[in-house]
Amino acid sequence: MTALQELFLKELEGVASTAALRELRSRYTGKNGVITGELKKLPALAPHERAAFGKQVNSDKVFIEERLKEYEQVLVSKEIKAKLSKDPVDITLPGYYKKPGGRHPVTVVLAEIADIFVSMGFSIEEGPEVESDYYNFSALNIPLNHPARDMQDTFYIETGGQSGEGAFVLRTHTSPVQIRVMERRVNESRHNGAPLPPLRFIAPGKVYRCDSDISHCPMFHQVEGLVVDKNISFANLKGLLEGFLRKVFGPSVPVRLRPSFFPFTEPSAEVDMGCYFCKGGGCRVCKGTGWIEIMGAGMVDPRVFKAVGYDTNKYSGFAFGMGIERIASLKYGIDDIRLYYEGDLRFLRQF
Amino acid sequence: MLISYNWLKEYIDFKESPEAIADILTMSGLEVESYKTLDGGDVILELNVTPNRADCLSVIGVARDVSAVLKKKLTLPEINDFKSDSDAGFKVEIIDKRLCHRYCGIIINGVKVAPSPDWMQKRLNSSGIRPINNVVDITNYVLLEFGQPLHAFDLKKLKGDKIIVRAADEPEAITTLDGVERTIPAGSLLICDAEGPVALAGVMGGEGSAVFDTTTDILIESAWFDPSSIRVTSKQTGLRSESSFRFERQTDIDGVKNAALRAVSLMMELCGGRVSGVIDNYPTRYEAPQIALTREKVQGFLGVQITGDEIEDILKRLDFKVERQTGDFIATPPSFRRDIELEADLIEEVARIYGYNNIPSVMPEVALAINNESDKHRKLGELRHSLRYAGFTETINYSFTTREDFTLLDIPAGDERRKVVTVKNPLQKDFDILRTFLLPSLLRNLKYNISFSAKEVNIYEISTVFFETGNGFPAERLKLAVLSYSSGGKKLYTEPAAHFYRIKGQLEPILSGLRCVKYELRPSNEDFLENDQSADVFIGDEKIGFFGLLSAETAARFEMIDDKPDIAVFEMFIDKTDAPIEHERAIPMFSTNLMFKYPSIERDIAIVVDDAYQSGDIINLIKTEHLDPERLIESVEIFDHYKGKNIPEGKKSLAFHIVYRARERTLLESEIDALHAEIVRHIISKTGGALRA
């Protein structure tokens, strides 16, 4: 160790703050510092001594800079610690963050349903909420002046005096999307000459019925589903819907299908699942039957296939539909459907 | 429909309990919604009969289905065929044979009108029909028993000894049984005597020919009327009856006379009298369809290994005529099953009696395919996710609203949002149009939550809105609206930015999430927003949205008065940005242009300018092209915006951070000093501002 290095180390020992360190640094390595002073001695030396002296000064410089750097880190950490210890945190105070908002239960359930079907290769389709009488009724084998129209209380839209089959309605179900998608496929197939591809989609969306009480709202959400291919059977309908309901409500939930009537399916089925609340023993929710009606379904009626131009000798298929609020109500135990549309944050933030 | 368990038992001998029968009916297509036990021990089942099963709108109809499921014999009431040689000089003339296919009239003289016996009154009551007198009660009893509506006329009140069945050429007047004088629209089917209408066919009888205590001679009508004609008349007149309900669902044309004779049998027993005329006018004969079916089709369609014998057996139990050659069938439905037209209808009959529970559950096998159609769903999911984590809660509101919105929000005449779609039959007066924008709904949500003392309300809605187009389908567009309200309550940490900037901070990531970069902000012309605290969003010349602070006047109109306007809102179309939400735009190519390897040089500028200048103006000046031909400016960011102490009134201080970088070389400090100084001079000369001391 050179004398210069020893002197420096001695001085460094007395340094207690980053400010003092800066002062020391400038005194040794600054423009007019000790190192510069040493280098100024060079010209006075004999030529053969210069190289060795220059090397010596340089190694002093490196030594000093390294020590300064090391000691600076020590001092900075020390000073930060000293500063923080003067201002300790309250570890029980809440962290600063934006509280996430709530999701609408309808959106939550819709997303869950969509995930299940998308995972099985279903696509997601849409249709307009204001529909023509044709798509909402006639094409679905619900003719004008047929009692089947009583099954759905319908909102009509002012479109300039049109009535009957020229009328426009707020769609009463998502089933018109079946017709629209199949029509589109038939047109594409006619256009490119390719055979009709297999079809599997769900169509979620708002639907409207002209009634309102504790269990009915004038607007609610449905998901429609359609599977069309060669060799699709009623057993397939059962298999798919049982699998779906067990995914949503648990692997052991009992599911049963019973005969029913929808104009656009034949055979038609009402899909019931074992009552969630009484486990089949009978309660208020299931009206004592142990079963809860959860979906409508059936094999696509040949009259519907005919309306869109599908050959019923080649293709068969099934359709199903469910009310989202109904599923959400069962999942979360919501007993007043109006809660969905009041925008009450105390309700919505729970999802 | 209400069905008595004991009455059902009169036709089939079964041991099953009411609960078991309810289950059997439910599982074969006649859903029993509830059942209740009466005082006498009988059980009344409430059936939900679907519109296709008109044959089950009667006790015998339901019994037929039970017998098919239980494989038990059906015993029908004995009916005397009252043959009469004469028509007693009475004529039935069917003019409209399209709307009336069969009309059977039976004349009985010398009846004694009195109350009907107790057992009959009880059955009517428990089925929801009010007893009147023995003659009327018998017609109703047979209606419940066979599902065939009957009507009894007081024969003496019919003029000219004849019945004419015709459609009204023009509106005609009749006073119906309920005492109301009605105008019957043209086209409705009427039952007339020689002088005029005496009944609205299939819907309700006339008051003038009704059976009273003094009636002695009656005409019993049993007929088949066209279902949709009866439905139209019933709808047009607003009259619904047990009769019209059944006629509009199709009655059993071959059972018309049988039902009339059943009524006559009961009359002989309960009212006395004698049959003096039987008229059966059946001009439009019913031919049942013959429907082909194969065993293979049934097996394939249901996915079940059912045998030919089982198929034949089920169809025969349901009264179908079946011709069979091994696996091929020709089935003819009975006349009361007019709903059976096609092969699929036969398969449903087989399936429901075979039992849906006996069909296996098998997942479909389908070919894999590329799924191109779910982008929108995914993108909306991402949007909802980012809004959620920015603190916003989703609401869903009704699509219905009221024109009052336009007054409340000062929407000018001629504004796009006034092109509303009107609902013809709204549920309530303030639900008579469909929404064209979402803000009013969010304001109502806010008001509702404030009424529960909410201090912070951050909500959004994504919904379709509707614009009238004048030709059929409205234009349906997708909108997003966001509302942020803070009551200025006490908070642990202070908000880092003013409300306007917070709402703008929601908008910007949404726009870039929608890959919308070419938008432009202009001062808003919305009257419901505060001037100078709001902006409209444009893409090209189309306004896609607005954002800013709600004006104090508007808040007051929604009865949300506060000492300062602290409701920030934005709303925009999200289906028509430069990358429509339906399809993902092609992902831009990876670029090394954003990853230069030469070092940057950074400089700040802080300048005091007139309030009129916006930060964007200064950034544009910094980026003046001719000053920087080599494009050395890599980025400019504002880091301070200040008014107040040390800054003169009417001025503000803006500070920017500029990063300079060359693509191909290391910059020299000296050249950037020169460029930066030139930029500063340029700003000062253009704005008349000064460097901040």
Ligand SMILES: [Zn+2]
């Ligand atoms: Zn239950």
